[in-house]
Structure formats: structure tokens, C-alpha cells
Amino acid sequence: MTRTVYLNGSWLAEADAKVSIFDRGFLFADAIYEVTGVVGGKLLEYAGHAARLQRSMAELGIACPLTQDELLAVHREIVRRNDLQEGLIYLQISRGAADRDFAFPTNAAPTLVLFTQAKAVLDNPKVKTGISVALVADQRWARRDIKTVQLLYPSMAKMQAASVGADDAWLVEDGFVTEASSATAHIISQDGTLITRGLSSAILHGITRLSVLDIARKAGLAVEERAFTPEEARDAAEAFITSATSFVLPVTQIDGQPVGDGKPGPRTLKLRQLYIENKLANAI
The missing domain is CATH 3.20.10.10 (D-amino Acid Aminotransferase, subunit A, domain 2)
Structure with a gap:
């Protein structure tokens, strides 16, 4: 089954999700990520992951395009759209796309991506x-x-x-x-x-x-x-x-x-x- 992913406010089939070749996450690893566990369709330790995400973004000077409530809603929606009962949600946010330059761009819009991975996290052999x-x-x-x-x-x-x-x-x-x-x-x-x-x-x-x-x-x-x-x-x-x-x-x-x-x-x-x-x- 094709996963539904989240990309900059849109819900897309994974094959249709595209990120610019000029994205600084691709060119400079100028990006951060979080991984949240899901069991029984529910989020594990979400508050801690959300707080660490905010800290990482502050350290790099990247602003999240979503509010805290909106970000939680996206996590819950991606679980629903993919009928994820057990597994992981991967989130990545980069500084965004800009012409290649070591100096940070001042006007780039962050790139925000979320996708799921179905995985047996409880019954690990x-x-x-x-x-x-x-x-x-x-x-x-x-x-x-x-x-x-x-x-x-x-x-x-x-x-x-x-x-x-x-x-x-x-x-x-x-x-x-x-x-x-x-x-x-x-x-x-x-x-x-x-x-x-x-x-x-x-x-x-x-x-x-x-x-x-x-x-x-x-x-x-x-x-x-x-x-x-x-x-x-x-x-x-x-x-x-x-x-x-x-x-x-x-x-x-x-x-x-x-x-x-x-x-x-x-x-x-x-x-x-x-x-x-x-x-x-x-x-x-």
C-alpha cells in the first residue's frame, strides 16, 4: 500500500512528494528530525519529542511553520490516513530551498516533511x-x-x-x-x-x-x-x-x-x- 505523506501543508502519495534540489537539507544537512513511536494508533512520548524539536529548531534558527497544536494534529492525521497501528512517525524540517551558499538565507521557507513506517516495535525479536x-x-x-x-x-x-x-x-x-x-x-x-x-x-x-x-x-x-x-x-x-x-x-x-x-x-x-x-x- 502506498503511504500518504505530509509535505509543506499538503497530503500526498509518497511517489508524488517532491523536494527541491536546492533544499539546504539536501545540500548542507541543514535540517533536524524527530521520530515518534506509535502503538495502538496512539503517540508515545509526544510531548518530549515536540519539546526537543523546538529546542533543536531554536539552536539552528529554524522556525516551524506550524503551531504546537497544528503539529500535533498533523501527527494524529498521518496516523489516521495511513491506518498506522504500530510503528514510527519520522519528521524532518530543513531551513528550506535557496541558491547554494554557505551563508544562511534570510527568506527561505522551511521544508516540513512527515512520513510513517509500519514496524513491530513491541515484539522485537x-x-x-x-x-x-x-x-x-x-x-x-x-x-x-x-x-x-x-x-x-x-x-x-x-x-x-x-x-x-x-x-x-x-x-x-x-x-x-x-x-x-x-x-x-x-x-x-x-x-x-x-x-x-x-x-x-x-x-x-x-x-x-x-x-x-x-x-x-x-x-x-x-x-x-x-x-x-x-x-x-x-x-x-x-x-x-x-x-x-x-x-x-x-x-x-x-x-x-x-x-x-x-x-x-x-x-x-x-x-x-x-x-x-x-x-x-x-x-x-
């Missing part, structure tokens, strides 16, 4: 086995807190991990893990402490990360927001990633070495269960 990660040097730009479409290096890192048989990459900078190629990295130490990197420009401020840390604290887990080393990760009792796409997903192998007993950890699986229960109850 990797939950039962966990994923393997390879450690890869982090060579991205310094403002990772802005959710830009500058995703070439994360894609290269994921492919580098795949070349050695791993499912994903954990990026390492100055001797510490920053994050996964498209998710937040977490470990649970042998004494049961959840450790994840603190917020800064070095990592994306994950919406799922924030929720999981809150859930962990309420469940009685000690939480430390600090950088951790690859050695700490290898010696951890459990490890996992969080994202809007994977929720909470166990990591059972790092650079070919099992994490803990090499199986999804019980605290990780409990956090996944609690997260899903909480977010489904509060979906809109």
Missing part, C-alpha cells in the same frame, strides 16, 4: 537474545545535542560494526563511551547501579533515556549520570540501549565479549516492561 555492539571511534561533530540529519558517520559506524558481525556500534571518544549509533548507551554495574552518560553537547538528550532513568529511580535502582569506559562496560553485569525505536533493548556482547552471562539481564528486561506499561498508559 532482539529482546530475547539481546544485541551485540562493536566499539568504534566517535568522529561526529561536536553538537550532538541537536538532532540534526548529519547521520553519515553514525551510518558508517553501524556498517563498520556490521562488518565484524555486530548489530550496532557504541561510539568512544577520549576513552569514554558517548552513545550508540542511534541510541543512548547504558550499563548496570556489578553492584546494581545504572550508569549512563550525563547530558552535554556530547550526546543527544534522549527522550526515552529521561523516562527510563525516572522509572529506574522509582523502581529502587541507584542511578549515576556519568561517563563510563569501555572497560567498565565489558565488566558490567548488564548493558542496554534506549531509543524511541527500540525502547529498552538488551546488549549482551561488546566487541565479541559477553556482558554478564551473555543473556538479556533481568533488570534490563524489567525496565523495558515498566517503560512499555507506563508509556502505553500515557499514549495520546
Whole structure:
């Protein structure tokens, strides 16, 4: 079935949606994006994603052409038009089209695109086995807190991990893990402490990360927001990633070495269960 997509105020069949070759998102990666999960036809953690979108736009000086209420209405309408019961909504907004110039244009109209992806986000087979990660040097730009479409290096890192048989990459900078190629990295130490990197420009401020840390604290887990080393990760009792796409997903192998007993950890699986229960109850 052909998807219906949203482009600058119009609803179009995906084959009919066209963006200018002069769009700065295409020429300069001058654009930001958000991904919102959908389960049961409802939006998960929408308020957090909408707030981060506003922050990213403010950092780049891009103005959204829609109000907050209009943007929520578009999200709900794209779910309805595509009968999306489970999956993702991808939003991208660029500075717009202008003749190629490194200097930002002052009068370009932003390009706003939304499309859906049907995907089984609840019944992920990797939950039962966990994923393997390879450690890869982090060579991205310094403002990772802005959710830009500058995703070439994360894609290269994921492919580098795949070349050695791993499912994903954990990026390492100055001797510490920053994050996964498209998710937040977490470990649970042998004494049961959840450790994840603190917020800064070095990592994306994950919406799922924030929720999981809150859930962990309420469940009685000690939480430390600090950088951790690859050695700490290898010696951890459990490890996992969080994202809007994977929720909470166990990591059972790092650079070919099992994490803990090499199986999804019980605290990780409990956090996944609690997260899903909480977010489904509060979906809109």
C-alpha cells in the first residue's frame, strides 16, 4: 500500500512528494528530525519529542511553520490516513530551498516533511537474545545535542560494526563511551547501579533515556549520570540501549565479549516492561 505523506501543508502519495534540489537539507544537512513511536494508533512520548524539536529548531534558527497544536494534529492525521497501528512517525524540517551558499538565507521557507513506517516495535525479536555492539571511534561533530540529519558517520559506524558481525556500534571518544549509533548507551554495574552518560553537547538528550532513568529511580535502582569506559562496560553485569525505536533493548556482547552471562539481564528486561506499561498508559 502506498503511504500518504505530509509535505509543506499538503497530503500526498509518497511517489508524488517532491523536494527541491536546492533544499539546504539536501545540500548542507541543514535540517533536524524527530521520530515518534506509535502503538495502538496512539503517540508515545509526544510531548518530549515536540519539546526537543523546538529546542533543536531554536539552536539552528529554524522556525516551524506550524503551531504546537497544528503539529500535533498533523501527527494524529498521518496516523489516521495511513491506518498506522504500530510503528514510527519520522519528521524532518530543513531551513528550506535557496541558491547554494554557505551563508544562511534570510527568506527561505522551511521544508516540513512527515512520513510513517509500519514496524513491530513491541515484539522485537532482539529482546530475547539481546544485541551485540562493536566499539568504534566517535568522529561526529561536536553538537550532538541537536538532532540534526548529519547521520553519515553514525551510518558508517553501524556498517563498520556490521562488518565484524555486530548489530550496532557504541561510539568512544577520549576513552569514554558517548552513545550508540542511534541510541543512548547504558550499563548496570556489578553492584546494581545504572550508569549512563550525563547530558552535554556530547550526546543527544534522549527522550526515552529521561523516562527510563525516572522509572529506574522509582523502581529502587541507584542511578549515576556519568561517563563510563569501555572497560567498565565489558565488566558490567548488564548493558542496554534506549531509543524511541527500540525502547529498552538488551546488549549482551561488546566487541565479541559477553556482558554478564551473555543473556538479556533481568533488570534490563524489567525496565523495558515498566517503560512499555507506563508509556502505553500515557499514549495520546
